Amino acid sequence: MSVEMSDDPQATPRAxxxxxxxxxxxxxxxxxxxxxxxxxxxxxxxxxxxGGGTLACKLAEYGFSVVALDAGPYFRPLxxxxxxxxxxxxxxxxxxxxxxxxxxxxxxxxxxxKAVGGSTVHFAMVSLRFRPEWFKSRTLxxxxxxxxxxxxxxxxxxxxxxxxxxxxxxxTYPWGPKRPRYPYRAHPLNAAxxxxxxxxxxxxxxxxxxxxxxxxxPRGLAHPCVYRGFCVAGCSTNAKQSALVTWIxxxxxxxxxxxxxxxxxxxxVDDDDLVSGVHYHRGGRWHFQRARNVVVAGxxxxxxxxxxxxxxxxxxxxxxxSSGLVGKNLMTQSNQAVWGLMDDxxxxxxxxxSLAITEHWNYQDKGKDFFGGYAYMSQGPLPQLWANTLAQxxxxxxxxxxxxxTNYNHVAGLKIVGEMLPQxxxxxxxxDEVDQYGLRIPRVTYSWCDNDRRLIDHSLAFMxxxxxxxxxxxxxxxxxxxxxxxGTARMGDDPRASVVDADCRSWDIPNLWICDGSVFPxxxxxxxxxxxxxxxxxxxxxxxxxxxxxxxxGQRATGTRTAAHATSASS
Amino acid sequence: xxxxxxxxxxxxxxxxxxxxxxxxxxRPRTSPSPAPARLPPRxxxxxxxxxxxxxxxNRAAGMLAASVxxxxxxxxxxxxxxxxxxxxxxxxxxxxxxxxAHGTADRRPWAHRLRxxxxxxxxxxxxIGTGFHVYNVTKKVGGFSWQNLFYGAPLGAPMAIxxxxxxxxxxxxxxxxxxxxxxxxxxxxxxxxxxxVTAAGLLGTSGEAGLLxxxxxxxxxxxxxxxxxxxxxxxxxxxxxxxxxDDDATRAHPLTxxxxxxxxxxxxxxxxxxxxxxxxxxxxxxxxxxxxLAGPPLPAPPSFTGLALAGLAALGLMRxxxxx
Ligand SMILES: Cc1cc2nc3c(=O)[nH]c(=O)nc-3n(C[C@H](O)[C@H](O)[C@H](O)COP(=O)(O)OP(=O)(O)OC[C@H]3O[C@@H](n4cnc5c(N)ncnc54)[C@H](O)[C@@H]3O)c2cc1C
Ligand code: SF4
Numbered sequence: 001m002s003v004e005m006s007d008d009p010q011a012t013p014r015a016x017x018x019x020x021x022x023x024x025x026x027x028x029x030x031x032x033x034x035x036x037x038x039x040x041x042x043x044x045x046x047x048x049x050x051g052g053g054t055l056a057c058k059l060a061e062y063g064f065s066v067v068a069l070d071a072g073p074y075f076r077p078l079x080x081x082x083x084x085x086x087x088x089x090x091x092x093x094x095x096x097x098x099x100x101x102x103x104x105x106x107x108x109x110x111x112x113x114k115a116v117g118g119s120t121v122h123f124a125m126v127s128l129r130f131r132p133e134w135f136k137s138r139t140l141x142x143x144x145x146x147x148x149x150x151x152x153x154x155x156x157x158x159x160x161x162x163x164x165x166x167x168x169x170x171x172t173y174p175w176g177p178k179r180p181r182y183p184y185r186a187h188p189l190n191a192a193x194x195x196x197x198x199x200x201x202x203x204x205x206x207x208x209x210x211x212x213x214x215x216x217x218p219r220g221l222a223h224p225c226v227y228r229g230f231c232v233a234g235c236s237t238n239a240k241q242s243a244l245v246t247w248i249x250x251x252x253x254x255x256x257x258x259x260x261x262x263x264x265x266x267x268x269v270d271d272d273d274l275v276s277g278v279h280y281h282r283g284g285r286w287h288f289q290r291a292r293n294v295v296v297a298g299x300x301x302x303x304x305x306x307x308x309x310x311x312x313x314x315x316x317x318x319x320x321x322s323s324g325l326v327g328k329n330l331m332t333q334s335n336q337a338v339w340g341l342m343d344d345x346x347x348x349x350x351x352x353x354s355l356a357i358t359e360h361w362n363y364q365d366k367g368k369d370f371f372g373g374y375a376y377m378s379q380g381p382l383p384q385l386w387a388n389t390l391a392q393x394x395x396x397x398x399x400x401x402x403x404x405x406t407n408y409n410h411v412a413g414l415k416i417v418g419e420m421l422p423q424x425x426x427x428x429x430x431x432d433e434v435d436q437y438g439l440r441i442p443r444v445t446y447s448w449c450d451n452d453r454r455l456i457d458h459s460l461a462f463m464x465x466x467x468x469x470x471x472x473x474x475x476x477x478x479x480x481x482x483x484x485x486x487g488t489a490r491m492g493d494d495p496r497a498s499v500v501d502a503d504c505r506s507w508d509i510p511n512l513w514i515c516d517g518s519v520f521p522x523x524x525x526x527x528x529x530x531x532x533x534x535x536x537x538x539x540x541x542x543x544x545x546x547x548x549x550x551x552x553x554g555q556r557a558t559g560t561r562t563a564a565h566a567t568s569a570s571s
Numbered sequence: 572x573x574x575x576x577x578x579x580x581x582x583x584x585x586x587x588x589x590x591x592x593x594x595x596x597x598r599p600r601t602s603p604s605p606a607p608a609r610l611p612p613r614x615x616x617x618x619x620x621x622x623x624x625x626x627x628x629n630r631a632a633g634m635l636a637a638s639v640x641x642x643x644x645x646x647x648x649x650x651x652x653x654x655x656x657x658x659x660x661x662x663x664x665x666x667x668x669x670x671x672a673h674g675t676a677d678r679r680p681w682a683h684r685l686r687x688x689x690x691x692x693x694x695x696x697x698x699i700g701t702g703f704h705v706y707n708v709t710k711k712v713g714g715f716s717w718q719n720l721f722y723g724a725p726l727g728a729p730m731a732i733x734x735x736x737x738x739x740x741x742x743x744x745x746x747x748x749x750x751x752x753x754x755x756x757x758x759x760x761x762x763x764x765x766x767x768v769t770a771a772g773l774l775g776t777s778g779e780a781g782l783l784x785x786x787x788x789x790x791x792x793x794x795x796x797x798x799x800x801x802x803x804x805x806x807x808x809x810x811x812x813x814x815x816x817d818d819d820a821t822r823a824h825p826l827t828x829x830x831x832x833x834x835x836x837x838x839x840x841x842x843x844x845x846x847x848x849x850x851x852x853x854x855x856x857x858x859x860x861x862x863x864l865a866g867p868p869l870p871a872p873p874s875f876t877g878l879a880l881a882g883l884a885a886l887g888l889m890r891x892x893x894x895x
Contacts, residue, residue, distance in 0.1 A: 218851035
């Protein structure tokens with residue numbers, strides 16, 4: 001009863017005393033199994049986004065005891081989300097960070113979230129599979145690094161995630177190997193999407209409806225999409241199939257505990273070089289949760305930051321860092337756009353922002369002067385974002401900005417998600433400054449390479465032609481935007497050249513795992529969340545298989561370490 | 572836009588022409604006070620049976636027209652009556668509904684000129700409407716694609732008013748030939764012709780429901796009902812239509828009749844399911860003004876009821892007229 005004192009999810013934790021918010025009912029609650037700090041649980045997971053949320057669900061369903069901590073609040077979208085861009089900045093990770101390099105990243109809204117559900121709470125729902133060759137891009141395409149996973153295995157995990165999120169997509173997908181039918185049908189195209197389609201048809205390349213993680217028909221208590229376009233400010237209808245309304249409720253039902261407003265500051269390592277739990281800040285003080293395994297899933301900046309911040313005398317460079325690669329090979333994705341004005345009203349903000357897509361340049365290798373690929377999609381910026389874009393990218397202000405805003409309803413745009421190459425100089429390190437918890441803040445260093453630039457130039461030239469062909473006038477290019485964060489703890493076959501193995505298990509510490517966008521060796525030209533979730537599903541299956549064979553006891557199957565911690569997994 | 576206006580004018584002219592021809596057609600036998608002496612001698616069963624069947628058909632046509640009236644009002648309102656021709660189905664279905672009500676009440680054994688004209692108008696509207704809808708779908712980027720079939724103008728929808736018109740027209744023929752040895756439509760045995768038309772209508776309507784329920788990913792298992800029961804009903808009706816008319820033992824068709832009642836009920840229960848579907852949209856019924864447009868169409872399922880009633884009328888006629 002004392003829990004009713006404050007219901008500000010950003011001020012007071014909600015998931016306490018045996019219950020967690022019911023995301024489907026205003027003011028509602030669901031029961032939650034709780035663990036005591038001193039009881040070692042099978043898995044502590046740091047972060048509840050695409051990686052952590054998915055893994056928490058799957059591991060709990062496999063019978064492991066799970067506590068998943070998130071630094072962010074536990075929202076009920078139906079009552080906590082406003083149709084107001086400014087209000088919804090509460091979804092972003094805006095803690096202090098230093099951003100530098102030749103092309104410093106703009107951190108916050110377009111790349112990181114802080115909430116139970118992680119960045120998926122305000123992501124744009126585009127749910128794409130990798131091109132199969134990208135899993136072996138070094139061997140097959142001559143750039144980047146190979147993944148230690150076969151694409152055919154990933155194909156099955158993609159299917160699992162698409163089913164779990166009831167992805168709505170086209171009946172037939174024009175590119176890549178056959179995939180099963182999407183569980184829900186594609187959404188109706190808005191006028192902005194039809195501009196993309198017209199451009200593609202004029203230039204003779206395929207296009208299709210974008211597979212999206214938002215409902216085109218009801219699902220349980222979640223409503224179908226209402227096409228109001230607030231997606232990247234948080235979806236207040238629950239149509240968006242974020243981790244918050246999909247994996248997390250399943251995780252709770254399966255017995256996982258979620259702790260909101262719980263910032264993990266350090267992972268504890270014992271004298272046997274095994275992790276034993278995490279120190280986390282919640283309700284104004286530090287706690288220590290004991291665990292047999294720790295999974296880090298804080299996304300590509302917070303994950304390496306936590307590993308680096310957990311350095312000890314025996315692990316001076318941070319945990320899992322014998323390769324020296326923790327924090328390195330950070331990859332964002334190019335997010336350049338071409339904008340123009342159409343004679344007809346477009347009202348591009350009606351509906352999810354990216355209803356139509358072409359992956360032509362992901363699958364076509366001829367005619368490229370660069371490695372990698374890009375997809376481009378139709379756009380639907382909300383007014384405040386659009387005014388910001390005009391101010392920043394075109395330097396408009398005052399009367400000129402106001403005048404340009406009167407064209408808002410006629411704007412159509414095409415925007416890429418482009419592959420950037422992994423470079424060790426693009427990295428996350430620790431700055432000397434500390435944040436509100438007294439933890440050293442991350443320094444994010446980013447510079448494009450020539451290949452990145454060539455890809456961007458190619459895309460801008462192609463999209464300009466496409467937009468012209470669709471009948472747009474006053475075309476201009478926005479050439480500095482980036483989105484998504486990956487890398488910084490890459491997976492691989494070689495302990496000297498990677499941080500984790502194919503199972504997301506760290507090479508150095510067998511009961512420390514990393515399961516989020518950080519493990520990507522390359523990013524490809526598609527948005528990453530479907531792949532992150534597929535990896536998490538695979539990791540859960542691998543963990544279950546290892547537990548059954550007794551290989552989770554702090555020991556690798558082929559390793560020489562002595563067992564120190566037994567896992568009590570029941571499955 | 573001028574293109575659309577041309578369409579509108581053309582369609583309007585065509586419709587008036589058809590209606591005018593139908594109404595001006597001389598009809599001596601339908602004069603208000605026909606002398607009983609001029610009636611042809613009775614050779615078959617009592618004409619009352621035919622008139623009863625005809626009235627049932629008027630009722631079925633009215634049911635379909637009501638469904639079209641409600642459905643096209645909602646859907647074309649949703650489309651903001653962007654093209655002026657979009658009011659046509661409202662006007663025509665309203666007229667057809669009124670005429671059908673008139674026919675249902677009318678016990679006289681001869682066709683009615685105004686009803687006949689309006690039924691032909693309805694049928695023509697259905698045909699032309701289909702043309703409009705095909706045009707709407709194919710002119711969209713992507714052309715004849717799933718996207719446009721799902722979200723463009725529904726290709727099957729105008730068929731409902733076409734069916735209403737056809738059934739109504741058949742009804743008038745049945746009345747007109749009620750004193751003949753056997754009721755017929757253009758020389759074809761009436762009951763079996765109507766059964767076949769109704770069966771085809773059931774298949775088409777079921778196809779339309781199938782397309783839209785596929786769009787909804789059959790997310791509720793009950794969404795499979797209107798794509799399984801009606802085709803079976805159509806098969807039963809076709810079977811009845813194809814039976815040897817002289818075989819007295821098979822004229823009752825109890826299973827087919829029961830199936831038609833089942834479909835009639837399904838149409839009404841479908842409204843309930845669609846109402847539930849509306850409630851599952853954001854805001855539920857409290858937000859009715861938006862959700863009636865966003866959710867599954869409430870007036871659509873009763874078109875099955877209309878067709879089932881037509882099937883029953885045909886079966887009734889078949890039972891009473893061995894040769895119909
Ligand atoms: C505006 C926007 C649009 C996007 N659109 C798309 C899209 O359309 N399609 C797509 O595939 N991807 C999209 N993405 C990217 C996608 O959301 C991310 O790639 C994905 O969510 C990353 O998953 P993750 O598990 O690695 O991290 P996240 O989902 O970000 O989850 C990390 C969580 O960890 C928590 N955390 C971090 N550190 C700590 C700590 N020390 N202690 C406790 N908790 C911690 C954070 O609060 C956060 O909730 C978008 C992202 C943004 C920001
Ligand atoms: S457009 Fe759809 S997915 Fe986006 S916020 Fe609105 S309801 Fe949610």
